Amino acid sequence: MADRSLSIANPNPLFTGFWEKVALGIFAVVLLYILVLISGTDPLGPLSSFWAISIALTGATLLFTWQKYRKTTPGIKNDGVWFSGMMARGAIGWILGIFLTGFYVLLYWFPGSLGMGQGADGANIGLIAVFDPFSYWIKGQPASEWFMYGFFYSVAILLMGIKFLVKYRHSTYHQIRTWSVIFFQLAFAFTIPEILLSLNMPYNNFFNMWPLNYYFFFDWNINQMMEAGTLGIFMLGWGIALVLIISPLLTYFYGKRWYCSWVCGCGGLAETAGDPFRHLSDKSLKAWKIERWMVHLVLVFAVVMTALVFYSFFSGKASIWIFDSYQIRAWYGFLIGAAFSGVVGVGFYPIMGSRVWCRFGCPAAAILGIQQRYFSRFRITANGSQCISCGNCSTYCEMGIDVKWYAQRGQDVIRAACVGCGICASVCPRGVLRLENGPEIDQRASEQRVITVQGLKMDA
Amino acid sequence: MGKRTKGKRIAIIGNGISGVTAARFIRKQSNHEIYIISKETDHFFSRTAIMYIYMGHMKYEHTKPYEDFFWEKNRINLIRGEVSRLDFEQKTIHFNKDFGVETSYPAPEKLSYDLLILATGSKTKYYNWPGQDLKGVNGLVSYQDLEYMEDQTKDIERGVVVGGGLIGVEMAEMMASRKIPVTFLVREPQFFGNTIPEEEAKMVSKHILDHGIDLRLNTEIAEIKGDKKGHCEAVITTGGERIPCQFAGITTGVTPNVDFLRDSGLEINRGILVDEYLRTNIEGVYAAGDCAELKKPPPGRKPIEPIWYTGRIMGMTVAASICAGPTKYKPGIWFNSAKFFDIEYQVYGHVPPTIPDELDSFYWQDQKTPRCFRLVFTKGEEQVTGMHGFGVRLRQEVCEKWIADGKTADDVMAGLGAAIFEAEFTKAIEIDMIKAYNRARDKNLKLRQKRGWRSALNLLTGKS
Numbered sequence: 001m002a003d004r005s006l007s008i009a010n011p012n013p014l015f016t017g018f019w020e021k022v023a024l025g026i027f028a029v030v031l032l033y034i035l036v037l038i039s040g041t042d043p044l045g046p047l048s049s050f051w052a053i054s055i056a057l058t059g060a061t062l063l064f065t066w067q068k069y070r071k072t073t074p075g076i077k078n079d080g081v082w083f084s085g086m087m088a089r090g091a092i093g094w095i096l097g098i099f100l101t102g103f104y105v106l107l108y109w110f111p112g113s114l115g116m117g118q119g120a121d122g123a124n125i126g127l128i129a130v131f132d133p134f135s136y137w138i139k140g141q142p143a144s145e146w147f148m149y150g151f152f153y154s155v156a157i158l159l160m161g162i163k164f165l166v167k168y169r170h171s172t173y174h175q176i177r178t179w180s181v182i183f184f185q186l187a188f189a190f191t192i193p194e195i196l197l198s199l200n201m202p203y204n205n206f207f208n209m210w211p212l213n214y215y216f217f218f219d220w221n222i223n224q225m226m227e228a229g230t231l232g233i234f235m236l237g238w239g240i241a242l243v244l245i246i247s248p249l250l251t252y253f254y255g256k257r258w259y260c261s262w263v264c265g266c267g268g269l270a271e272t273a274g275d276p277f278r279h280l281s282d283k284s285l286k287a288w289k290i291e292r293w294m295v296h297l298v299l300v301f302a303v304v305m306t307a308l309v310f311y312s313f314f315s316g317k318a319s320i321w322i323f324d325s326y327q328i329r330a331w332y333g334f335l336i337g338a339a340f341s342g343v344v345g346v347g348f349y350p351i352m353g354s355r356v357w358c359r360f361g362c363p364a365a366a367i368l369g370i371q372q373r374y375f376s377r378f379r380i381t382a383n384g385s386q387c388i389s390c391g392n393c394s395t396y397c398e399m400g401i402d403v404k405w406y407a408q409r410g411q412d413v414i415r416a417a418c419v420g421c422g423i424c425a426s427v428c429p430r431g432v433l434r435l436e437n438g439p440e441i442d443q444r445a446s447e448q449r450v451i452t453v454q455g456l457k458m459d460a
Numbered sequence: 461m462g463k464r465t466k467g468k469r470i471a472i473i474g475n476g477i478s479g480v481t482a483a484r485f486i487r488k489q490s491n492h493e494i495y496i497i498s499k500e501t502d503h504f505f506s507r508t509a510i511m512y513i514y515m516g517h518m519k520y521e522h523t524k525p526y527e528d529f530f531w532e533k534n535r536i537n538l539i540r541g542e543v544s545r546l547d548f549e550q551k552t553i554h555f556n557k558d559f560g561v562e563t564s565y566p567a568p569e570k571l572s573y574d575l576l577i578l579a580t581g582s583k584t585k586y587y588n589w590p591g592q593d594l595k596g597v598n599g600l601v602s603y604q605d606l607e608y609m610e611d612q613t614k615d616i617e618r619g620v621v622v623g624g625g626l627i628g629v630e631m632a633e634m635m636a637s638r639k640i641p642v643t644f645l646v647r648e649p650q651f652f653g654n655t656i657p658e659e660e661a662k663m664v665s666k667h668i669l670d671h672g673i674d675l676r677l678n679t680e681i682a683e684i685k686g687d688k689k690g691h692c693e694a695v696i697t698t699g700g701e702r703i704p705c706q707f708a709g710i711t712t713g714v715t716p717n718v719d720f721l722r723d724s725g726l727e728i729n730r731g732i733l734v735d736e737y738l739r740t741n742i743e744g745v746y747a748a749g750d751c752a753e754l755k756k757p758p759p760g761r762k763p764i765e766p767i768w769y770t771g772r773i774m775g776m777t778v779a780a781s782i783c784a785g786p787t788k789y790k791p792g793i794w795f796n797s798a799k800f801f802d803i804e805y806q807v808y809g810h811v812p813p814t815i816p817d818e819l820d821s822f823y824w825q826d827q828k829t830p831r832c833f834r835l836v837f838t839k840g841e842e843q844v845t846g847m848h849g850f851g852v853r854l855r856q857e858v859c860e861k862w863i864a865d866g867k868t869a870d871d872v873m874a875g876l877g878a879a880i881f882e883a884e885f886t887k888a889i890e891i892d893m894i895k896a897y898n899r900a901r902d903k904n905l906k907l908r909q910k911r912g913w914r915s916a917l918n919l920l921t922g923k924s
Contacts, residue, residue: 015516073670074829075802079637080516170802172885285527381913383881384856386797386806388768389477389525390509395518408525425883427517429799431806431853434881438913 015080023064030056031099037127038106038114049130054155061159065166074170076427078396086350087276093350101347108338111145139198147194153269154190158182160272167275173422173435177261181268189265202228204235207263209242211302212364214337218329219313248371254437255378256368257420266358269346270398271421274354278398278423281353287400291360291417298336299366305332336361355398359417369416377439378420380413382406383432393424393433407432469493470782471553471573473543477768478749479579480504480525481775483536489783495571496531497539497553501603502563503528507581508768510606511630515637520603541567546724548742551576575744577778578721578732582714582750582766591684596692597708600627609634609707616640616706620695622681623712624651626798631709632673633801643674643703645681645695652800657813659823660832660850664800667830671801684708714766716751729753731764737786738778746781748774758791760810767796793860794846802851803830808859809846811836819845822869824896826851826889833893837869844872852889853881858916870905873897877909878919 016024030053042049069077085092106113115126124132124142131143131151161182168174184207193203202224210216216239225232250258260267270278281287308325312318318325345357358365372378380403387410393403399417403424406413413433425433470486472479475498483494496504509523531538540563542556551574555567584599586592596612598605609631613619619635621628624646632644648654650661651668668675680698687693694704716731727733727741731753738746749771754763773791780787798805811834815821820839825832831851837844843866847859858879862872872879876890894907909915 073667073802078515078517082519083516171883172887173883176885285529379913383853384795384860385769385772386795386856388508388797389506389523390512391506391518391522391525392509392512395522404525422883429804430797431804431881434853434913435884436913439917 015084017067019067020064023060023067026056026060026063030060034127037130040115040118040126042126042129046129046131047133050134053130057155058159061163065163069166069169077167078392078427081276081279087279089280089351093277097348097350100349101343104338104343104347107145107149108342114145114148116145138194141197150190150194153265154185156273157185157265157268160275161268164272164275168426171422171426174426177257177422178271180262181264181271184263185265185268189268201231202235205265206235206238207242208265209247209259209364210239211299211306211367212264212266212362213239214302214305214332214363217306217309219309222313247368248375251368251371251378252376253378255376255418255420256365256372257378257418257435259368260358260365260419261421264364266341266345266362267419270354270358274349274398277349277354279353279395280351281355281359281398281400283394283397283400283402285402288402291400294360295362295366295369298340298361299363301332301336302363305329336363353398353400355400355419358419359399365417365419372418373414373416377437378418379436379438380406380418380424381434381436381438382410382412383430383434385410386430387432388430390429392427392429396423396427398423403433467491467493468574469495469572470575470577471495471497471571472577472579473497473553474579474581474749474751475501475504475538476507476579476581476749476771478581478771478775478778479577481772482577482579482748482778483775484534485776485779486782487534487536489779492575492782493537494535495537495539495573497541497543497567497571499540499542499559502538502540502565503531505603507601510600510603511634513606514610514634538565539567539571540565543720546576546721548725548745551744575782576746578740578745578747578751579749579771579775580717580721580751583717584710585713585715586710587712589681589683591686591692592710594684594686594692595690596706597684597710599710599714600631601714609709613638613640613707618643618703618705619707619709620645620703620705621709621711622695623710624648624653625711625713626652627714628709628711629668629798629800631711632668633671635707635709636671636673641672641674643676643695643705644668645676645679645697647678647680649678651675651677653813655813656811656848657815657821657823657834659825660834660848661813663825663830663832663850664803667801667803714750716753716764716766718751736788737781738774738789739781746778748778754789758789761791761794765791769795793863795856795860800850804853805848805850806852806854806856807846807848808854808856809836809844809863811846811848822873822897822900824893826892831889833889835869835872842869843867844869847872855879855881855916857920861920869901870903874905874908875919877907877911878915880911882911 037049044052082088086096087093112118115124115128117124119125128143128145128148131148135141135143135147161178165175165178188207189205193205197203215221222236225236247259261271305328308323308328311320312325340361341357348356387404387407389404389408391404393407397403398421399419401415401417403413420435422435425435470492472483472495475496479496483496486492486494503524504526505520505523506525509518512518513520513523540561542559543553544556545554547554551572553571553573555569559567582601584601598608600609613635618641621631621642621644628644632642635642650658651665653661665675682696682698684692685694685696692706692708694702695708696702718728718732721732722728725742731751732740732747733755734740734747734752735755738748738752740747750766752774757763770791774789777787777789793809795808815836818839819836821834821836823834829851833849833852834847835844836846844862846863873894876893880890890907894905897903898905
């Protein structure tokens with residue numbers, strides 16, 4: 001269609017007002033300042049830098065949100081999404097993607113370059129040192145790279161969650177589930193584990209479920225919990241019950257959404273900070289095929305690795321046949337735990353969408369998906385023959401499900417991947433989709449969902 | 461049905477919802493050789509989604525209901541070209557050699573067929589206003605219209621939309637999404653007032669105003685003035701007002717796209733005349749969708765209904781006729797949908813703009829948000845004949861069953877839970893609705909069902 005400008009920044013950013021540009025400018029300055037901190041110098045000193053970054057990020061997000069939505073009526077806000085350099089893989093999107101990817105590479109493999117333990121006597125400098133005062137205040141210890149990461153992660157979910165809440169202010173469903181992910185991130189993923197550390201208890205996020213939490217059954221983790229008294233035993237018991245009882249029950253009644261878009265931290269980030277990129281997921285049949293192979297292979301990898309952990313734990317032997325239990329753990333941690341879930345999972349948001357990890361890599365999502373597909377009451381129902389095949393549902397599905405393929409046939413959507421975010425139903429301009437917890441899957445009454453042609457019995 | 465017959469060659473002119481639906485269902489039931497011919501695009505795309513491309517919600521690729529491999533996989537041959545002449549005697553389609561559009565599916569010189577389906581759709585209807593041929597004056601039905609609008613609305617100071625129908629409000633929303641000031645001329649006293657009752661029309665009109673549209677009710681276009689370069693400069697209303705604008709969207713309705721078929725021997729009135737089996741006057745030639753005009757429309761229906769849903773049902777009907785023997789076009793209970801900025805609209809059965817004497821109606825409107833619901837029923841027996849919701853999602857199967865079974869107004873109101881298709885946790889508007897109903901009609905009804913699929917299923921399977 002129309003010629004696109006070749007300039008790096010869109011010369012005519014129709015959808016970005018003055019104060020939105022100011023907000024984005026502040027955000028860019030914060031990113032640059034973080035680069036300065038990474039270089040090892042801190043012009044303001046840790047405490048001032050901490051407050052400066054926190055206030056700037058909060059201010060920029062709130063200013064952006066207020067400015068973007070204040071003059072709008074409640075409703076769907078997707079105007080100009082595919083014209084945006086940030087949201088449609090333009091130059092700004094790529095720059096952000098490279099920044100995030102680079103940040104994750106440093107975080108996982110070169111924390112020293114972020115200032116971790118690089119000062120005199122192993123003290124922190126640079127970016128990590130910025131979080132020392134806050135860390136001392138919470139738990140009386142210096143910050144680690146994971147404390148810094150947890151802080152940024154939680155702030156991203158909180159602030160972008162607020163933006164999401166305003167964007168979808170017309171939908172109670174989105175309000176409730178967004179408060180839910182904010183709560184689980186702030187309370188269970190960030191604060192409680194840090195408090196546990198300050199009490200000399202094992203670090204534990206009660207809702208980071210095996211096998212997403214792949215080290216839950218590692219010997220050091222189990223030993224740590226066993227040695228931590230009643231609370232430690234409770235952690236172990238809760239972790240096992242979560243996998244074997246609580247999750248299967250909740251997934252049976254409500255689908256995997258109870259976890260993936262209400263509780264999980266990865267999902268929490270995807271639903272909030274990742275929302276502007278949700279439409280970048282690949283909807284092709286080919287992508288679905290790759291997804292099924294990849295996610296289930298990761299699941300097999302996780303299960304085999306955990307089985308070897310148990311084998312070593314009980315037999316005391318490090319290897320069986322050609323498998324070295326410890327080496328496999330190390331490889332899993334490197335390939336899946338760090339490279340896939342972190343670097344690719346979040347770093348590639350602006351390029352491949354917000355759910356790359358959840359869709360192609362998360363072994364917990366794979367288990368929940370199998371359950372959702374075969375033993376759950378959750379489905380998305382299609383409203384008769386009202387679908388006009390417009391494609392909004394598929395476009396905005398972060399999991400890359402071609403929702404309209406089902407909707408235009410008047411068929412329920414029952415897909416392992418679906419995280420039940422409900423955006424497809426929201427963006428549908430004709431009220432065709434509804435998330436439902438109905439009777440059993442096989443009681444779907446498909447004979448009643450035939451497209452209206454009276455006297456004609458034709459399967460859609 | 462389902463038996464696979466041996467191959468005839470079926471040519472379908474038009475790759476919209478009617479032609480494509482016919483092709484798909486013919487493929488499901490037969491081994492016929494299928495050709496779909498389009499002048500507009502290589503592949504089928506959802507014409508109803510044109511607005512979302514302009515607004516940046518989607519790109520063109522996203523509006524294709526099927527991936528590009530679908531056609532070859534299902535042995536549906538595609539041809540992109542312009543039909544220059546139809547030879548019904550020789551059963552041959554001749555193509556324009558100088559079509560000159562780059563395509564993956566170039567047209568042959570000619571194509572012979574055994575059966576022909578005409579599904580050529582609609583085009584914008586103009587009423588011979590002076591200046592209607594100026595640059596920057598256009599409707600919105602095809603991909604080319606979208607390209608034209610994209611091109612003509614760059615950096616303009618104001619756009620005018622003429623005609624208060626469904627495409628009109630879409631065009632207003634499209635330009636507003638690009639921060640282009642819009643003046644919207646509507647002939648009726650309220651937007652959509654010739655289709656829906658006054659209260660609803662007022663609510664929607666107010667919503668349009670809330671979106672910053674300069675909505676002019678009771679206003680008609682007289683002419684369009686052009687500048688020296690032959691480009692639209694202003695729209696003049698019948699009241700004599702001059703509205704400067706660089707683009708005028710014409711949305712005063714559509715008319716069957718059949719000009720190239722006139723004088724071909726086909727019986728054509730406004731559209732291609734068809735009988736109840738969607739057969740034209742020429743043996744082996746069918747017409748479906750917007751371009752077809754029913755000689756004897758079913759009771760309560762119009763001869764031409766240019767909407768997506770009837771197009772799809774017609775496509776299925778033609779496919780059934782071809783594969784399983786003559787099948788009558790029975791569109792069932794009327795339904796339609798639209799969206800007016802943020803307000804979704806769904807209708808089942810008939811809700812006339814003025815409630816006639818033999819009918820009665822109950823109307824509910826939310827106090828705070830733009831949402832309303834109307835139930836129409838007969839006087840005396842109080843049998844439900846139609847209902848619609850604005851900002852209220854309703855389950856089609858349930859509403860249809862109520863109308864088909866002739867349920868009473870009381871029955872429907874008490875059973876509303878089964879019809880509500882709103883997202884989980886949304887406000888229980890059905891409680892408000894039944895309270896209003898009780899007040900208005902001095903009754904004491906209570907809601908019988910909870911919301912949700914289980915309720916709907918029980919109702920549909922007759923368990924409750």
